[in-house]
Amino acid sequence: MRVSAKADYAVRAAIELAAAGEGEPVKGERLATSQDIPLQFLEHILLELKHQGLVRARRGAKGGYWLARPAADVTVADVVRAVEGPIANVQSMPPETIEYAGNAESLRDVWIAVRANTRSVLERVTLADLVAGDLPAEVAALAAEPDAWAAR
């Protein structure tokens, strides 16, 4: 039940790319320093994002990375999935494929519900939202609940 450093890094790097806009490519090094991410690790992450078609890149002087799509069309879920694969698995199996014995039958529905609820946040927030600091109402409402900030 946790978000890996890799996924967190990936989203932050993507946010920086979104913030940079359509202008010129951003160098890996600048992404690394502005978000305080180990450069060589970040390069691998950016490469994965590129392979997944989220990011484009050019080498050489004036090279760097940029978003393949408008920031408003890229959700946090897209970025997380690009580096982590499918969201919210149980024992590294997607919940809908698991068979539970007898009494535990309904447990599957619980994991499904958790996944659905997770997606509903991650698929709704775009990189453009994040850069603007203006999250979708439903998400903002969740984060505004004082109880949501309690450590548990």
Place this chain on the structure above:
Amino acid sequence: MRVSAKADYAVRAAIELAAAGEGEPVKGERLATSQDIPLQFLEHILLELKHQGLVRARRGAKGGYWLARPAADVTVADVVRAVEGPIANVQSMPPETIEYAGNAESLRDVWIAVRANTRSVLERVTLADLVAGDLPAEVAALAAEPDAWAAR
């Protein structure tokens, strides 16, 4: 973004205990076979549940495990937290303690929202609900969405 085998095992074992009712203690071996969990691993899990006050146990012939509280008072979140600690962390830090640089500032709110949404499912479902196969309306509704079953 995944549920560990341990947490899954713990919940399933707890469900079996809930299903057994207030009668006599259930042996570890029976829990292991009915839910197909490696016995010795399960014993460690049950011990943790005991240490967290969720379960009680007695040794010897006629010994076994039982729930310390009524099944309707034990949520899935209680069980998961007993074996995994706090739910939904980023880089093993609770999201509310993380500082994000500049453009990524709002990302924290996203992780907070994800956690809140996860809790809202796990804290609402009790072991009694699971045994009855009758989940709370909000959770059942989430699991009923056809889209929730799509692998992603």
Place this chain on the structure above:
DNA sequence: TCACTCCCGACCTAAAAAGTCGAGAAAGTC
């Protein structure tokens, strides 16, 4: 051609996940 920057496989280390072993300690039974 040269400096720059991404590309990418190989490698590494530490920690976590998942599970096993074996001795011991309480509880009930005969």
Place this chain on the structure above:
DNA sequence: GACTTTCTCGACTTTTTAGGTCGGGAGTGA
């Protein structure tokens, strides 16, 4: 009181994942 049963619990192992590092190669622009 011996015996059996069942939980207790620390130590150990094994496998996988997380989170990196290294170093060469290859495309790009000046």
